[in-house]
Amino acid sequence: MVLIIGHRGARCCAPENTIPSFKMAIEAGVDGIELDVHMTKDGEPVVIHDDTLDRTTTGSGYVKDHTTNELRNLDAGVKFDAKWRGVRIPTLDEVLKELGNKTSFVIELKHGSDVYPGIEEKVLNLVRKYNVRAKIVSFDFDALERVRQLDDSVELGLIFVGKARWFIDAARKLKAQWLQAEYTLINESDVNIAHESGLKIGAWTVNDVNIAVKLTRMGVDEVTTDNPSLIIGSLKYH
Numbered sequence: 001m002v003l004i005i006g007h008r009g010a011r012c013c014a015p016e017n018t019i020p021s022f023k024m025a026i027e028a029g030v031d032g033i034e035l036d037v038h039m040t041k042d043g044e045p046v047v048i049h050d051d052t053l054d055r056t057t058t059g060s061g062y063v064k065d066h067t068t069n070e071l072r073n074l075d076a077g078v079k080f081d082a083k084w085r086g087v088r089i090p091t092l093d094e095v096l097k098e099l100g101n102k103t104s105f106v107i108e109l110k111h112g113s114d115v116y117p118g119i120e121e122k123v124l125n126l127v128r129k130y131n132v133r134a135k136i137v138s139f140d141f142d143a144l145e146r147v148r149q150l151d152d153s154v155e156l157g158l159i160f161v162g163k164a165r166w167f168i169d170a171a172r173k174l175k176a177q178w179l180q181a182e183y184t185l186i187n188e189s190d191v192n193i194a195h196e197s198g199l200k201i202g203a204w205t206v207n208d209v210n211i212a213v214k215l216t217r218m219g220v221d222e223v224t225t226d227n228p229s230l231i232i233g234s235l236k237y238h
């Protein structure tokens with residue numbers, strides 16, 4: 001059965017990477033939620049997509065130049081829609097504490113220790129602290145390599161844009177279990193190559209029902225979507 005993952009929660013319908021967005025995805029029946037992690041000036045992993053605050057919050061500048069307390073004073077909802085005014089940027093700790101027993105997590109490291117010293121260890125410690133089901137994913141090979149050095153069994157996924165065969169060796173080196181593919185560039189042969197190599201393959205970010213059905217028929221193991229209720233609702237009938 002294909003797993004359906006809520007991209008930044010339910011990004012279609014609530015401010016991305018916030019607790020209300022994650023709750024909406026969980027209510028829609030996702031198998032897990034995907035979220036993005038950066039780190040504050042005082043070393044706290046926080047959940048936000050961009051390196052900077054400007055697009056999604058009332059703040060500006062780099063996340064890494066602000067303390068956790070400074071981020072608490074920002075609004076991460078109002079730019080999506082005025083009705084979400086008052087929604088905050090959550091720390092990873094807050095998300096895992098509140099929702100850790102309700103779903104599983106696909107945690108994307110936007111940068112590793114070269115930008116955020118020690119982030120791999122901090123994220124692993126939070127996963128252990130709340131004993132959550134989590135897969136750690138990244139475009140950044142070095143960040144995943146560091147996670148693997150710290151933990152030889154945690155589930156890892158290498159995110160890529162391109163053909164699956166280009167990334168098999170890298171995934172093997174990481175002892176990753178997953179390839180995380182940009183969906184427009186993969187076809188049935190990519191899915192088969194991944195499976196023959198002992199890897200599972202996920203597709204992101206799929207918001208069209210027909211494409212979700214096609215990918216599922218191709219045999220992808222996971223579909224990540226901004227609109228979980230749409231995709232879950234329609235896959236039921238296929």
Ligand code: G3P
Pocket residue numbers: 007034036049108137159180204205224
């Ligand atoms: O899961 C991979 C996907 O989330 C990567 O793209 O930009 O949405 O973080 P992005």
Ligand code: CA
Pocket residue numbers: 034035036108
């Ligand atoms: Ca992401």
